Amino acid sequence: MKKIIVVVGILLVFTGCKLFKESFGKEDDILKEVFNNVSDKASISRHTIYGRFLNLEGKLTKKVDNLSLVLASLDETLEYELILDKKEQETTFKTNKLINEGINLEDIKEGTYIFLLKEKKDNQELYYTLEKDNDYKDLEYYTITKNKLNKKITINFSKYEDNTYLKLDCKKESLPDTIYDVVIDAGHGGIDVGANKNGHYESHINLSYSKTLKKSLENLGLKVKLTREDDTKIPNYGDLSRVSIPYEVHAKLLLSIHQNSAYYNVGSGGVEVYVANNSNTKFAENISKNIVELTSTDYSTNKAHKIAPGVYLRTLSQDDILDMQHEALKEGYEPYTLANTSSTYYYIIRETGGIVSGAYVDDSNKEEPWNKYYNSNYGTESYLLELGYLNSSTNLKILLEEQDKYVEAITKSVKEYLEI
């Protein structure tokens, strides 16, 4: 998503901008001025946060050719390009195509902002306010901890007289105890050992890497939560589960740490980073690249599901979906209804991003509660890291001997991606 312009200064979007200047600090006066100048309203069908990115989708009940999104405060006006779908009687719009792009909330300065749509027509500018047309919750976001500082951003539909508008408030606030920047998920645990080779269990390696990575990210000043701290099996869903924790601590980023294994000869093995469908893959590419550069491990030679160097995207195949339906019928429970071939295969990636990553009620394990956040409009940007292959003796040796180098490579990638 392209930011078109940033106008620094008093709210400049309206012709009556002098009035804004004179009424500085009087929110009611500003809103009165806004509503005197807007032509009509547009409706918002989806407002979501995934990781650090806010995105909006909605419609205007007329055909327009040139429409942008304006985020205006007293101090600055931000303008963003929109993706439009024009029909005879309506125009639908969205802020972005990829789920981990959009309005980066880390870039928002302190202040109160109003969202408006701007239509350019015959040298004229027309403005539209945004009203809610969905059942999703208001959004609350804490920025990534930088220099021990955080900001709190709230995004909600507010009222001025009979008018509704979408508002964003951004202010300095210290991070509550329950909120974290990053979650690290040490894969498997307890009786679920994952892959194993010559007495080396994946679950143990994952935990050791996760603990070291936690310390390393904390050295960047980040607040980091582990899904498990010891060698126990934790539930996938329900309270204190791998899926619930990222939502509950409002994590911006989740890294799920795993080691690979295959029944065939994988040579010297190698790294594979799995991403959600419809993602910008630059962070995943950077993790793989830094691991290849800083450790003795190489890119994996596995070509299945590979979409970029060291980056993999696995979505459900038609066979996977049929298998799930068959299993459900056999076991006597309702089959999946929302899963389709664009659903991300790995549940830890798919289920932690809410509606953005296509989470659905996963009833594959009848003994566990479902993902109560599957319909959340707030989710975590999640990646699954297969650091190497245990069934390759070369790769296993590297994994056991070069943990610090791996952690350094992942830390470097996180630092760059989160711009710390």
Ligand SMILES: [Zn+2]
């Ligand atoms: Zn695993």
